[in-house]
Amino acid sequence: MRFLIPNLLDMTRPAVDPASDTEGPSDAPPAPTRRRTSAAVWGALAIVYVVWGSTYLGISVVVETMPAFLSGAARFVTAGLLLAGLxxxxxxxxxxxxxxxxxxSASVVGLxxxxxxxxxxxxxxxxxxxxLTALLIAVVPALVVMLKAGAGERPGAGALCGVLLGLAGLAVLTLPGLSGDVRIGGVLTVVAASTLWAIGSFSASRIPMPKNPFAASAYEMIAGGLGCLAVGLVRGEQRGLDLAAFSAxxxxxxxxxxxxxxxxxxxAYAWLLQTAPISxxxxxxxxxxxxxxxxxxxxxxxxxxxxxxxxxxIVVGGVCLIVSTERRG
Known part of the structure; x- marks a missing residue:
């Protein structure tokens, strides 16, 4: 573990395998684009795959005894300052x-x-x-395709079918809320979260971000944490706050x-957004x-x-269709 973060900070090479680059005269015809994804990209993806899958469990345990936004504020500001220091x-x-x-730009994306x-x-x-929260979040790629379409990029038939599948799956996933098995407010909150996450991910590659993706990540976390702090204070989460009541x-x-x-x-995710194809x-x-x-x-x-x-x-099937279609394009 002690070597993991320094290795992440050194991931500044291109997102494609350097062996795929060829040298030649400037007037030579362009070589076929057969670029291989680098080991650094796959390593970062593996981290995001496994670690973020477990964060939903971690969040559920945190909010058992800690306030939602203030715990998030402390989390992100602490992580942002640690990353900046590193x-x-x-x-x-x-x-x-x-x-x-x-x-x-980094602050907006972080918020x-x-x-x-x-x-x-x-x-x-x-x-x-x-x-259920994780499954609702899984519609983000479908929302990204919709944002790209709104920006003038016409999605292919496969991506469009994937979006429709994702939205159909989203409709099915809301049934527990509509039937009263879970709180519909919580379901709608996650839908709003998915939309804002998709907008942030889409914007990160289209606005002037810091050149170093890790510096961008630090500023994003600090800005997002301060935003959570402000919302937590407005919600009154500080009233009656007792650190001794937080469970081990x-x-x-x-x-x-x-x-x-x-x-x-x-x-790793912030680095991927600036280095690898969003699809x-x-x-x-x-x-x-x-x-x-x-x-x-x-x-x-x-x-x-x-x-x-x-x-x-249904959602996972739609996302698979979107990603496989865009990677062929």
Missing amino acids: LAWRHGPGVLRVDRRQLI LLLLGGNGLVVLAETSIPSG RSWVAWGGLVLFGSLVAFT LVATYAYVNPVVAVALGALVLREALSWPIVLGGL
Whole structure:
């Protein structure tokens, strides 16, 4: 574990295998684009696949005794400051230097991803199961395709079918809320979180972000954490706050979220957004739910009703169709 974060901070090579690059005269015809995804990209994806799949379980345990937004604020600010410190130690303070536009862009993305996306997920998990939350989040790739279409990129037939499947699965997944088995407010909160996360992910590659993706990640986490702090204070989560009432189980889960969920996995995700095709990055959305549902059932004994199983299968199928179609394009 001691070598994992320094290795992440050194992932500054291209996202494709350098062996695929060829040298030749400038007037030579372009070589066929047979680029292979690098080992660094697959390593970062593996981290996001496994670690983020387990964060839904961690969040459920944290909110058992900790306030939703204030615990998120402490998590993200702590992780952001740790990452900034690691960057300054490893590469010098200059690596954190950004201009005003880059700082604003990183802050906006951080607020969308961490306050809007993750913050609402934390809030939702106070009322709905972690597995259902993960399955609802899995519609993010479908929302990204819709955003790309709105920006003028015409999706192919396969991607369009995937979006329709994802939305159909989303409709099935809302049935537990409509039937009263879970709180519909929690379901709608996750839908809003998915939308904001998709907007943040889509925007990250289209606005002037800090050149160093890890510096961008640090600023995003600090901005998102401060946003969570503001919302938590407005909600009055500080009233009657008693640290002694937080269980050891919640503290362990919170520490795991800081170290693995934020410092390691979110850093890997921020690097992937600026380095790898977003259609490839989006594949995490059909791996995370499988991990989350399995852990929720095994550890928290969460029930797997037929709408959750059927809707989850439909959503994952739609995401697979979207990703496979876009990667062929």
